[in-house]
Amino acid sequence: MELDRVIKHLKAEKRMVEPDQDAVVALFRDEDALGISLLYYEIYGDSFPVEHVYDPDQVKQRNHTDGQHTLVARTTKGDIVGMAGLFCHAPNQNVYEAGQLMLMKSYRHTRVAAKINQSILEKLPETLGVSAIFVEAVCNHPVSQAMAHKQGLHATGLEIECMPARVYSKEGGVVRNVSLLLMFKVFKDNGASVYLPQPYAEFMTRLYGQLGLERKNLAGEALAGTTDSDDFLLPNAGIARITIKKAGNDFNRVIQDLEARAGKQSLVQVYLNLGDHACPRAVDLLREKGYFWGGLLPLWFQSDGLIMQKLPGEPDWEGLHLHNKEAEAMLGFLRSDYGTVTGPGRPGKAEEMVTALKF
Numbered sequence: 001m002e003l004d005r006v007i008k009h010l011k012a013e014k015r016m017v018e019p020d021q022d023a024v025v026a027l028f029r030d031e032d033a034l035g036i037s038l039l040y041y042e043i044y045g046d047s048f049p050v051e052h053v054y055d056p057d058q059v060k061q062r063n064h065t066d067g068q069h070t071l072v073a074r075t076t077k078g079d080i081v082g083m084a085g086l087f088c089h090a091p092n093q094n095v096y097e098a099g100q101l102m103l104m105k106s107y108r109h110t111r112v113a114a115k116i117n118q119s120i121l122e123k124l125p126e127t128l129g130v131s132a133i134f135v136e137a138v139c140n141h142p143v144s145q146a147m148a149h150k151q152g153l154h155a156t157g158l159e160i161e162c163m164p165a166r167v168y169s170k171e172g173g174v175v176r177n178v179s180l181l182l183m184f185k186v187f188k189d190n191g192a193s194v195y196l197p198q199p200y201a202e203f204m205t206r207l208y209g210q211l212g213l214e215r216k217n218l219a220g221e222a223l224a225g226t227t228d229s230d231d232f233l234l235p236n237a238g239i240a241r242i243t244i245k246k247a248g249n250d251f252n253r254v255i256q257d258l259e260a261r262a263g264k265q266s267l268v269q270v271y272l273n274l275g276d277h278a279c280p281r282a283v284d285l286l287r288e289k290g291y292f293w294g295g296l297l298p299l300w301f302q303s304d305g306l307i308m309q310k311l312p313g314e315p316d317w318e319g320l321h322l323h324n325k326e327a328e329a330m331l332g333f334l335r336s337d338y339g340t341v342t343g344p345g346r347p348g349k350a351e352e353m354v355t356a357l358k359f
Contacts, residue, residue, distance in 0.1 A: 003046065006054045010041045019106040021075035023082070025115045028070040033059040035080025036072065043102055047166045049237045053100075066093070069128065071119055073103070073112045081107045084120040086133065091243065091301045094131040094188075101144065114147075121151035121185070131188045132299045136180035138163065145323035148183045154210050155327045157182035157295015157307055158334050160315045162267055164237045176316045177238075177267075181327055182295040182307075189213055192303040194274040195220045197283035199340075200293060200306075203333050207296050210326070215304070220280030223247055227254045233262055243271040245301065247282035255289065268310045269294060275303025283308065293337040 013034060028036075033056035040053045052058040062068045066088070073082030084101040088094075098120045103113050125133050135153060137144040161177035193216040196204055201217060208215050227250050231242035240262035242254070255270070262268055270286060272279050286308045294307030317335060322328050 003051050003054065006037075006051075007041070007046050010037055010054060014038060014041070017075075017079045017081060017104060017106065018077070020110075021077065021079065021081070023073040023075050023107070023110075023112050025071055025073050025082075025112070025119050028063045028072055030060050031078065032070075032072050032074065032080055033057070033063075035074075035078070036070070036083055039080055039083060039102055039104065042104065047164075049164060049234060069096075069124060071116060071124060073107070073116055082112050082116055084116045086120065086124060086128070086130070090297075090299075091245065092131065092299050095299050096125065096128075096130050096133050098125075098133045098135050117147045118151065121148065121153065125185075125187060129188075131190075132184060132186045134182060134184045134297075137183055139179040139181055139320045139322065142321050142323040145181055145183070145327060149323060149326075151185070153183040153185045154207075155181055155330045156184045156207055156211070156298070157293075158320075158327075158330050159269070159294060159307065160267075160309060160311060160334070162239060162269070162309075176319055179315075179320055181322065181330070182297075184211065184296075184298050186211055186213060186298050190299065190302065191215070192275055192299075193218050194304055195277055195279045196274065197280040197306070199287070199337070200283070204296055204306075211298060213298065218277070221277040223249050223251055223278045223281050225249065227251050229254055231258055233266075235263075235266075238263075238266045239269070240266050241269040241271065244276075244282065245273050246276050247272070247278040251278075251282055252285060255286070265312045267312070270308045271297065271300070272306045272308065273301045273303060274306050275301055279306065286310075287341045290341050292341045293334050 036059050037054050037056050040048055063070050068085060068087050070083060070085040072080050074080060082103040086096040086098055088096050101116060135148045136159065137148055159180040159182060161179050163178040163180060165177050191214060196217045225248040227244060227248040228246040229242055229244045233240045240258055242258050259268060270291065272282055291308040291310045294309040297305030297307065320331060322331060
């Protein structure tokens with residue numbers, strides 16, 4: 001896609017939207033596509049890291065699949081003043097991200113955001129019969145965290161400084177990349193067994209209890225065979241992510257190759273399969289390289305998943321704004337783990353973490 005051409009088209013189509021119109025929250029229709037792209041452009045300029053949102057044709061195409069379901073706030077004149085979506089990008093096609101909740105500035109004093117939030121986090125998932133939903137709530141303010149918690153989502157992880165600061169240039173700006181609080185709600189569980197890494201087993205068991213999930217924890221085994229993985233890099237955003245369905249004997253080489261392609265200034269995220277018997281050993285190897293806890297992903301692979309993450313520098317821990325004690329306990333555990341990992345540029349000895357944090 002030629003971004004310059006698409007942005008030029010949006011500038012030509014931009015028009016004034018009257019404030020205080022009545023707006024109805026409804027499922028996407030093809031004629032909404034241009035309004036959605038214009039909404040992205042108004043809020044983010046041309047800096048949103050996923051370019052297809054600016055192309056109305058691609059917006060239409062993606063909403064004609066089961067991988068995306070969009071709700072819009074549509075006025076009686078057909079203007080799109082708000083939106084949110086369910087997006088499927090997990091290996092388990094019945095786990096959806098609820099995200100991209102946006103509202104035109106002139107409508108942020110209304111009840112439209114609350115209506116969209118309730119519909120996307122409760123009504124639409126139940127209608128579609130999904131197994132689980134999650135959100136990645138920004139941590140530069142606690143509003144979206146509070147809205148998700150009100151709809152029954154619980155904190156399961158914290159992705160540190162993974163949203164580029166330039167994305168927020170039109171919204172007042174931020175100094176550092178923005179961290180995201182991972183929050184999940186499970187509608188239909190499958191009770192799959194897991195192989196929990198020993199340093200995280202106690203804390204993860206508490207997370208399962210918080211979500212109302214029961215798991216049998218099995219003993220891990222040695223790496224064997226070949227690693228089964230998929231990765232993608234966003235060089236402009238400084239992010240590299242790899243999904244490990246199965247960790248094999250070549251696991252170290254796979255991670256080293258990813259890091260080399262990502263570059264030293266990138267955030268690297270590793271998504272591991274807790275249904276893989278070699279997951280605990282893979283976590284040990286990652287911690288030796290400086291990776292630390294990122295989060296629990298219920299049902300991500302049908303079995304659950306685990307995020308490990310590595311940053312190029314010290315995070316701005318004090319810049320996180322969290323909604324409640326649940327999220328603060330998540331941060332406390334994560335910081336404790338960060339302080340124990342070893343690897344290039346991380347002096348010290350890896351040791352057992354304190355897991356006495358209370359929710």
